[in-house]
Structure formats: C-alpha cells, structure tokens
Amino acid sequence: MTAPIPAWTDVAWIFEPDGSLRDLYVLDAGPEGWQAVLDGLRALDPPSVFEIDGEPAALPARIEDVFAIWGNASPSLRWNAGEVQVNLHFFRSDDIEFDIDPADVCEPEDWQALARFILWLAEKAGRPVILTPENTPDDIQLFCRKAQDGIEVNNVAEG
Numbered sequence: 001m002t003a004p005i006p007a008w009t010d011v012a013w014i015f016e017p018d019g020s021l022r023d024l025y026v027l028d029a030g031p032e033g034w035q036a037v038l039d040g041l042r043a044l045d046p047p048s049v050f051e052i053d054g055e056p057a058a059l060p061a062r063i064e065d066v067f068a069i070w071g072n073a074s075p076s077l078r079w080n081a082g083e084v085q086v087n088l089h090f091f092r093s094d095d096i097e098f099d100i101d102p103a104d105v106c107e108p109e110d111w112q113a114l115a116r117f118i119l120w121l122a123e124k125a126g127r128p129v130i131l132t133p134e135n136t137p138d139d140i141q142l143f144c145r146k147a148q149d150g151i152e153v154n155n156v157a158e159g
Helices: 008-015 030-042 063-069 108-125
Strands: 022-026 049-052 075-081 084-088 096-100 129-133 142-144
Touching: 008 108, 022 108, 030 063, 030 096, 030 108, 075 108, 084 108, 096 108, 108 129, 108 142
Parallel strands: none
Antiparallel strands: 022 096, 022 129, 049 075, 075 084, 084 096, 129 142
C-alpha cells in the first residue's frame, strides 16, 4: 500500500514564494535518528553533497564527527529531490532541520519528489516530520506522523 500524499492543488499555497524558505523538521530525532538519517543520506541516488565551509568534503561516518566540525567550520549537506534542493546545516539539536526554497516546488512533479523525501525521512528516522515557514516550527503546514500514514495538510495555517 502506498502512503497517501496530498494532491498538488491542496498544497500549492504552501509553496507560494514569499522571500523566505520552508523548513523540514524531523522531531525529537536524538542521536539514533540523526545517525539513521545520515546513513540514509549517504546512500541516496543521486548522491548528496557534503561540504565544510562551502568546500566539498567526505561525509563522516558518525554524526558525532559531523557535530565536532562545528568547533572550527560550518558543515552542510545538499541533495536534490527531483528539482527541489534540500539543505541540511547540521544544527546541534534533537530535531533535524532541513530547508528548501519554496520557488523550487512549482509543479506537481516537484511536490511529488519532495513528498517522497518527507516520507523517506519519517521512515529513516522513525520520527514525525513537519514542514513549516522558515524559523517558525510551531506553524505546522504539513505533517507526517509515520511514513506509512502519509502526509497531512494543516489547512488551519492556510492564509
């Protein structure tokens, strides 16, 4: 059975460009969730690109090693879900925070690619995933409790 993904017409409003990014959070991931997502990102096709201060680098095997880089430099990772660039900056937190440019999600195919990534994240981390406007984690627009449950739209946020 395929997890339900909302129709493009039900989510297009979320991706109307307004000058800010959208954030994807894996909630309460903890060290195990971080490691599971890191291991999964390493295996993606096309491959993700890990950088330190904007320069390509080898992705460390352990999340602790990535966090240790923060003492001297800024680690980041980017991956494309279809045409949507997904960015991870490895902020130290129990939550994993990705960002996307809503302008990248302008067609139903873009939404489908991003939705599959959201489901993948929920499955890898074994934790809920939410999408919010930039830096507003309490303003949940999309949520996925478990990958098999699919993605739900929080229409209360629709403006």
